[in-house]
Amino acid sequence: MARRLNGRVLAAHYETSLRTSVAQRLATAGCPPGLAVVRVGDDGASGVYVGRKAQACGRVGIRSWIIHHPATASQQEVLESICRLNADPACDGILVQLPIPAPLDARQLLLAVDPAKDVDGLHPLNLGRLVRGEPGLRSCTPAGIMALLAHGGVVLEGIRALVIGRSILVGQPMGIMLQQANATVTVAHSRTRNLADHCRQAELLVAAAGQPGLVGGHWVRPGAVVVDVGIHRAPPPQQGTRATLQGDVRFAEVEPLASHITPVPGGVGPMTVAMLLWNTVQAWQQRCGGGTAPLAPLPR
Numbered sequence: 001m002a003r004r005l006n007g008r009v010l011a012a013h014y015e016t017s018l019r020t021s022v023a024q025r026l027a028t029a030g031c032p033p034g035l036a037v038v039r040v041g042d043d044g045a046s047g048v049y050v051g052r053k054a055q056a057c058g059r060v061g062i063r064s065w066i067i068h069h070p071a072t073a074s075q076q077e078v079l080e081s082i083c084r085l086n087a088d089p090a091c092d093g094i095l096v097q098l099p100i101p102a103p104l105d106a107r108q109l110l111l112a113v114d115p116a117k118d119v120d121g122l123h124p125l126n127l128g129r130l131v132r133g134e135p136g137l138r139s140c141t142p143a144g145i146m147a148l149l150a151h152g153g154v155v156l157e158g159i160r161a162l163v164i165g166r167s168i169l170v171g172q173p174m175g176i177m178l179q180q181a182n183a184t185v186t187v188a189h190s191r192t193r194n195l196a197d198h199c200r201q202a203e204l205l206v207a208a209a210g211q212p213g214l215v216g217g218h219w220v221r222p223g224a225v226v227v228d229v230g231i232h233r234a235p236p237p238q239q240g241t242r243a244t245l246q247g248d249v250r251f252a253e254v255e256p257l258a259s260h261i262t263p264v265p266g267g268v269g270p271m272t273v274a275m276l277l278w279n280t281v282q283a284w285q286q287r288c289g290g291g292t293a294p295l296a297p298l299p300r
């Protein structure tokens with residue numbers, strides 16, 4: 001039976017560590033870290049995620065606020081909000097909440113964010129720094145997965161890793177981070193042939209296809225480490241019961257086979273939020289002259 005990589009527990013450790021770092025530096029900095037979320041439209045899931053991020057900010061001492069535009073907002077209006085936040089000294093981090101509704105151009109909005117405030121790590125400059133292995137703000141979901149794997153004692157050096165998905169948000173930066181940890185990485189996508197065969201060879205499998213239940217037990221090599229990034233709201237099992245969350249992996253089939261597995265919910269999701277907090281505190285520390293000294297080390 002697989003060992004569960006518990007994102008809730010590790011994220012709580014991060015929060016404790018960040019709360020201490022913020023409290024220690026607050027007097028010197030003169031103001032708390034600030035995170036602004038730019039939201040466009042009324043996508044229900046986005047509303048839930050934004051609310052969770054705001055609560056998490058409150059727990060560690062980050063001031064957060066939301067700039068909420070209607071779905072009818074123009075590209076120019078949203079760009080102007082981002083430019084104001086770039087110039088706002090109370091704002092250390094800017095998060096453009098995805099998805100951005102059509103016909104707005106999300107790429108152009110992400111490009112407008114000051115790279116020093118790009119706490120989602122999606123600006124081309126920060127992605128370029130990642131590719132070059134230079135310090136910079138890292139994409140939250142893959143960075144959170146790397147932390148979970150490290151904390152779980154998973155050795156990446158030399159292992160055969162498969163990432164399903166090649167988005168800029170998850171798959172691409174995940175592949176690069178794993179490669180930098182000396183794994184041998186394959187990145188699969190919707191045109192990959194014989195995906196099941198690739199999966200069965202993988203010692204580490206990261207499922208980020210956005211396809212509920214894509215990976216079943218017959219695709220998983222016994223003893224593999226399985227990371228499930230997908231989040232899908234499944235219909236309530238019976239009338240009157242609540243909707244449940246499920247991932248890209250069929251958990252009940254895979255848990256008995258894998259050596260380690262992330263649950264959904266409670267695996268990757270909380271770590272994505274923890275990394276957002278970490279990036280925001282890091283950006284604040286840089287701006288307030290705290291230098292590049294690392295934040296308080298993680299409790300183990």
Ligand code: NAP
Binds near residue numbers: 171189210230
């Ligand atoms: P995305 O932009 O839709 O990308 C999905 C990727 O998966 C694409 O590269 C696509 O290939 C590939 N793909 C789709 N169907 C496939 C299939 N049947 N076989 C192989 N590859 C397939 O999604 P995303 O933003 O990366 O997010 C992926 C999932 O992670 C979603 O469920 C999302 O909700 C979840 N997510 C969770 C967190 C978290 O904190 N837990 C954070 C971010 C995202 P092509 O490139 O060929 O189209």
